[in-house]
Amino acid sequence: MKKQQITLQAGLFLLVSLFWQSTAWAQVAQRYDVIPQPQKLTPQLGTFTLNQNTQFVLPAKQTQEYKVAADFLVNLVKSAAGYELKYAKPAAKVNQNTVAFVVDTTIPNDEGYKLEVTPKAITVKSRSPKGAFFALQTIRQLMPAEVESKTATKSFAIPAVAIEDAPRFGYRGVMLDVGRYFFPVNFLKKYLDLLAFYKINTFHMHLTEDAGWRMEIKKYPKLQSIAAWRDSTVVGHVSDKPRKYDGKRHGGFYTQKELKDLVKYAQDRFITIIPEIEMPGHSLAALAAYPELGCTPDTTYKVLTTWGIQKDIFCPHEATFTFLQDVLTEVMAVFPSKYIHIGGDEAPKDRWKKSPVAQGLIKKNNLQDEHGLQSYFIQRIEKFVNSKGRSIIGWDEILEGGLAPNATVMSWRGEAGGIAAAKQNHDVIMTPNTFMYLDYYQTPQKREVEPVAIGGLLPLEKVYSYNPIPASLTPAEAKHILGVQANVWNEYIGTFDHLQHMSFPRVCAMAEVGWTTPEKKSYPQFKDRLTQHVKHLEKLQVKFAPYFLTETATTLPANINQ
Structure with a gap:
């Protein structure tokens, strides 16, 4: 009888223990609101408490490089809690209460990492400092949102967990159009901080436009004094009748010193900045400064004050190629990126059809037509860029007339250009307007409840649903898909608040598209994580679009300066 009682007690204890553990695990599992979703996450019991006694342990090799990664969290905690975490000897x-970094060459991906959080210590294993930095972004997201702002809190609980993680794609980018609206450097740094939060590794700066030239080019000072400024800007949507203008001078440019500082700031967050200098189209601002580069030099060119495709483009004079090579030489001295983006999109051929210079080049080089001349133009620029040890990227129009031999294609008019380029064994970055254009409206109500946008409809769920590998590609062709990029075109985005509203949380969805394998993705689960995760964005005072929090958008979010 006594033996039976002992057995019964043991059984009851086991049942209670199992119930407690399952409940605890369920509670723990709800705390892993990481974006993008890691490839493998195993919940553990307990928490690690990061406090002023926590020490960082760096590896003996690449110590300084790993410190760059670790300093990001050190500075975050210092800003929030007021104390500076210390470093132990490499x-x-x-020991207990340490965050240790370990170089692990068995991890095949430079951006991959293994993270183990126990109640005693945190261990970060990675092949490179880049992987360690991404692990720290995961740790940051696991921390209470209070870490994002000044707080009375002096310690931060991090749930125990084991994570093995690496990105699906090596290229995960966001493009910002600063050509139409100029954003000061301090805004760009805040934007880079947010991109780093989601393990985005590329920032594409669209630096030149019909409506403004944004980079200092020392050899051509009129690009600063003339091309960087417009006299007025259209108010509201260009389709509004009658069309109105604000009558205010707008513009600005980044000095090369400012851009070098921005490049360094991005590098410290393991982000590469790719510059874009548009050619042959979207060049009206440059023509306003140097009209001899156009096909109709007697025209008084003016920096564009409205939006839309312009017929005036660079004419293929020898002087034009000299100008562009000089410009690109200065660009490459500032930006160390492998890629230089040369645009190539939306270049009407009206002026070339009437230009003796353009028609003479077509005849001299046995080109089929003006599209063949654009291919000649791009290939000539590519040769120059390649001679400097760099590679070009162009929008998918560079396929027209024949693709430059070593060019990478950004497919924006749907996926067709990317598919064609991949089948020609060219590398591709998928950025289709149907899934990745963040200047589109976010709700069916559009202008009834949202700030003015260019048009279209791209809700959060549609961004999240995208798969950058088209089904029509063979496995060998699919290897040419380097990754994915979201584009923020700024015809209607003139303030930093508005920029944040259009970017977030859709950038969060894009980040998961680029990082997480399709079988690990679930929109309902992503939305649940996001609903908790935005507490971080709230503490950061990010003016994100809240439409995903309700079934139907009914009012314009507060504090969005249009």
């Missing part, structure tokens, strides 16, 4: 013995 490769010191891992």
Whole structure:
């Protein structure tokens, strides 16, 4: 009888223990609101408490590089809690209350990492400092949202967990159009901080436009004094009748010193900045400064004050190629990126059809037509860029007339251009307007409840649903898909608040598209994580679009300056 009682007690204890554990695990599992979703996440019991006694342990090799990664979290905690975490000696013995970094060459991906959080310590294993930095972004997201702002809190609980993670694609980018609206450097740094939060590794700066030239080119000072400024800007949508203008001078440019500082700032967040200098189209601002580069030099060109495709483009004079090579030489001295973006999109051929210079080049080089001349133009620029050890990227129009031999294509008019380029064994970055254009409206109500946008409809769920590998590609062709990019075109985005509203949380969805494998993705689960995760954005005072929080958008979010 006594033996039976003991057995019964043991059984009851086991049942209670199992119930407690399952409940605890369920509670723990709800705390892993990480974006993008890791490839493998195993919940554990307990928490690690990061406090002023926590020490960082760096590896003996690449110590300084790993410190760049670790400093990001050190500075975050210092800003929030007011104390500075200390570093132990490199490769010191891992004791209680440490965050230790370990170089692990068995991890195949430079951006991959293994993260183990126990109640005693945190261990970050990675092949490179870049992987360690991404692990720290995961840790940051696991921390209470209070870490994002000044707080009375002096310690931060991090749930125990084991994570093995690496991105699906090596290229995960966001393009910002600063050509139409100029954003000061301090705004760009805040934007880079947000991109780093979601493990985005590329920032594409669209620096030149019909409506403004934004980079200092020392050899051509009129680009600063003339091309960087417009006299007025259209108010509201260009389709509004009658069309109105604000009558205010707008513009600005980044000095090369400012851009070098921005490049360094991005590098410290393991982000590469790719510059874009548009050619042959979207060049009206440059023509306003140097009209001899156009096909109708007697025209008084003016920096564009409205939006839309312009017929005036660079004419293929020898002087034009000299100008562009000089410009690109200065661009490459500032931006160390492998890629230089040369645009190539939306270049009407009206002026070339009537230009003796353009028609003479077509005849001289046995080109089929003006599209063949654009191919000649791009290939000539590519040769120059390649001679400097760099590669070009162009929008998918560079396929027209024949693709430059080593060019990478950004497919924006749907996926057709990307598919064609991949089948020609060219590398591709998928950025189709149907899934990745963040200047589109976010709700069916559009202008009834949202700030003015260019048009279209791109809700959060549609961004999240995208798969950058088209089904029509063979496995060998699919290897040419380097990754994915979201584009923020700024015809109607003139303030930083508005920029944040259009970018977030759709950038969060794009980040998961680029990082997480399709079988790990679930929109309902993503939305649940996002609903909790935006507490971080709230503490950061990010003016994100809240439409996903309700079934139907009914009012314009507060504090969005149009």
